[in-house]
Amino acid sequence: MQSVDSSQRFWLTRPFRERATQLFLGVLFAALLLVTVLHLAVPQGHPLHVTAYTVNLFGKYLSYALLAVSVDLVWGYLGILSLGHGAFFAIGGYAMGMYLMRQIGDRGTYGDPVLPDFMVFLNWDSLPWYWLGFDMAWFAFVMVLVAPGLLALVFGFLAFRSRVTGVYLSIITQALTFALMLAFFRNEMGFGGNNGLTDFRELLGFDLRTDATRLGLFLATGVALALGYILCRAIVTSKLGRVSVATRDAEARTRFLGYRVERFQLFVFVVSAMLAGLAGALYVPQVGIINPSEFSPIFSIEIVLWVALGGRATLYGAVIGALLVNYAKTVFTGIMPDAWLFALGALFVFVTVFLPKGVAGLLAHRKRKTQEQKNQARKPQEATT
Amino acid sequence: MRMLSRFLPGLLCLCLLFGLPQAVQAQDDPGQPLLEALDTSSYADKAEAIEVIIESGDERSRRWLEALLNGKLQRHKDNQRFVIVLENRGRHWPVADALSFEEAGEMSRRELDRIGINNALRGTLQNALSLLDLYVDDADQRRDAARDLLGNVDASMVEPLKAVIENEENAEVRRLLSQALAIYRLDQGDVEAIADLEGSLNQQVRSVLNSAARSDDPVLADAASAALAGIEQKLKLNQGLETLYFGLSLGSVLVLAAIGLAITFGVMGVINMAHGELIMLGAYTTWGMQQLLPGQPGLALVLSIPAGFLVAALAGIAIERGVIQFLKGRPLETLLATFGVSLILQQLVRTVISPQNRTVVSPEWLSGSVMINEGLSLTLNRLYVLGFALLVFAGLMLVMRKTRLGLEVRAVTQNRAMARSMGIRATRVDIMTFALGSGVAGLAGVALSQLTNVGPNLGQNYIIDSFMVVVFGGVGNLWGTLVAGLSLGVINQVLEPWVGAVLAKIIVLVFIILFIQKRPKGLFPQKGRAAEG
Amino acid sequence: MSLIDSLKDRDRVFDFMAPQASPVDVRHGPILYMEDVTVSFDGFKAINNLNLTIDDGELRCIIGPNGAGKTTMMDIITGKTQPTQGSVWFGSRHNLLTMNEPEIASLGIGRKFQKPTVFEALSVFHNLELAMAADKRILPTLTARMTGEIRDRIEEVLETIGLTALRHQPAGILSHGQKQWLEIGMLLMQRPRLLLVDEPVAGMTEQEMERTAELLTGLAGQQSVVVVEHDMGFVRSIARQVTVLHQGSVLAEGTMDEVSSDPSVVEVYLGADDGEAA
Incomplete structure (x- = not known):
């Protein structure tokens, strides 16, 4: 009867009623708190001390976890296997990177007050139009959501309208991110080409290289993950979430019930892309660089593995999967880098088969x-x- | 021995000194009178003699005239024998007989008389030398000589050239020679010469026409511009043909890479992300074969065709049995699992062989090119790959249309359950189909090894393109794959000169993404009830 | 969607202003007209000059051998397939050929598929909830809350189809017959004016069949029902009007007795021409 009860509430607050969400949020915040305490209160050199490097690493994992949640939303609940979510992640990252580039100001190698170093290097004399406004934090933060959302809107509109689904959709999402990767590799695009955007200094006035900022970014990412999780949960527990599941399992049937399936798909797809963009925006200041390799099809397909390993259509599974795989990657590439791809490949096979x-x-x-x-x-x- | 070899020329020399058989032979040699004619004090007579030598068509003419030009054709004062000085340093010069070109020991420079020439004769000689090859019997040699003359004709050559043109039998050579002559005439301001230059793609012709087009004489300038316009058009056509060729070549590679995928995807609905790595295995098989048979790249390549097919097919069977059979009816999971397999295969090659690219040698019969005309030549390896792709396609068509396997495959594609109930063992068909599709990927790898570097990432570079081709052509339709592959190749090549390679690729990708929206089932969709499923 | 279409949609911006009742115009009697409809797939005519009229509130059975075009006919009515020629009208106001599937569904045409398709991952209750006539645009769906009224209605239908006890079970665990009923229940939630039911009793036990017959006959009167069925016994038990399709057109029409004594029908059903096995 509980489901009936909670479905009488306001859709956004519904997740708070669920045991699983309460548990997830509890664990997440406990972990955030624990890391903060171990970092700040335990003296350096103590075996329990968490170094700034580790905090930074955890922050990166959390942004991956948010990305995984966004993929699970479309794959788990809508049945759309996107092999191009890395593209939305990267675009969000680039939007943040553009803001961070503009924050460098005249402290770059060439000391140009407006133009980023790579543009000076390419002998450009003014900013391209699409770089305008990125010196303002609010604009950049809006673009972090709008830019990937817009791409998802256009792409999804075309794809869902003509009922491209299943493996076809997967393949063209892959082609999309591949095309974007090639495009961003070009210097003429104005996004730093091969090298991407890097050498960031500060975000909202905070020096990115200090431990305090890193801790702040880690916590902000944790909060973003919590909010993203709640939003996704709210969507999947709403009637719209059930329409999504219905679409996933029997698209034609849903259509005969009078739902404009393509619009629901588009809605969820765009929300998911925006979350992926947010994840990218939180990722970039923590790793200090964004380059076209984030668009690579392999990265996108790896995200799907995180979700598959964690368990699709659960959301928390996506978080678990992202953390597990990336932790394993850090450990593996540290001790035996050659074996990592074997392990990753085997993981793909193992998870899908067993x-x-x-x-x-x-x-x-x-x-x-x-x-x-x-x-x-x-x-x-x-x-x- | 060394003593003897030193001694022998001297001995020979002695024999000659005493007017022995060699000298007698010299009297019979048709070359003797030709050279005799040169030994005159009148330069006019010498000029005439040179002409006679040229027209004689004697094979030795070139060496005679070259020697004469360099002052090395000399005559012995005592026995009147013609020699060619090999090296004129010191007192005694090594010489060779001017008729037989055999070395004739050393002679004191005092004993020799040089056949002298003046500046006018030097010019005549130089021209004569360039015309000389026009008298040989081999038409190809004459054609090359004629081509060398383009832009290098001067006044003294006009008359002999006219004579040569008159007597030339080969139309191609005649055309080239008239062009060479016409370039000279045009330089002199002869408008009518332009008629002879029309339609030529030669660089020299175009440059002389270009300068003529800028001339002050309006008649000349107009005529030259008109001729240039014609040439430009022909050049464009050539360029178009070249683009088409490159496009078809690229397309044939795409077809090869994609057609195996079209089979596995179309028949089994299976997305095999490791398809690219099967291509890579085929390429590495070629490399391995060449390691086994060093020094015989051609044989190794031929043997690689069945070997590459076999290796990839076996790998395909392993993938089907080891992974795909457990994921029936779950295409998205299959996609992920086979992607894992592709990572493993790539890393395997990196670890076992090397992360670096390997070079596969091209056998001689694959290198070089076929010249269609002056502006267009086709590289042989691409031509072979194009032919190979068409052969593989035809072979597959044959298998699908004419064999039991093909029949069963089509039955299973159209209605799996029904085919099963008819007694077709669907599992066996799956394995065979997968082996066939994978084997074809191996063939693609063998072909690709002739065009690109063989490395662990080889397959990765083709997988997305292959999917695009299959999706664009329409799943389950081999003709669609052929048409899609070739046309995508051509589109790519047509775009490339305008926007660059990378942007061309992006445009093609975007085009396909948009195309799929318009026609989700590709160029040649399957129709009817079967397609609804 | 073209600009014109989006402009046309503008009059639906204020949904609360639109009358709640189905706007179908049935003053002239029939709720569905099909006139001279032909569909060909690559030259094969699945439907050939079909003429069919269904009256408002009627229960009509359609029978015919395999390949007679029954499913294709339903595809046309629900907008899944476009006919090559002909016209299809719902009431005397709506031209169905100009509408897509969700539009047709929201007009009040419900369809039950041959193979029962319910949403297996969702509970029985939620299956019915999704089927319910409601504002099916995105935001209203996202913010939709369960009211007592809605729940009563769902419970009522659960009662009708006899699945009350299973309401919180995922639909995937239901038996074949239960899935068929759930699907009928979902159609009831839609409050359609016209119900298209494709082989409702395939694979059912004798008792289940009886119950289904009860269900369908109970519906007629408020709703028009078109049933496509192979099982002659079942058709005989519910049908008042029967239409026989053969090779894409109407072969005979009338009561069950009239039809079954028609020599041409007998030939089609008993003749050796019927190539495909049922």
């Missing part, structure tokens, strides 16, 4: 088992009452 529901599926399975055992234990009592 673990179709991911880690979350395993958890749910165990939970169900204990539930069943409890039920069986309770049954005789119920029979008597």
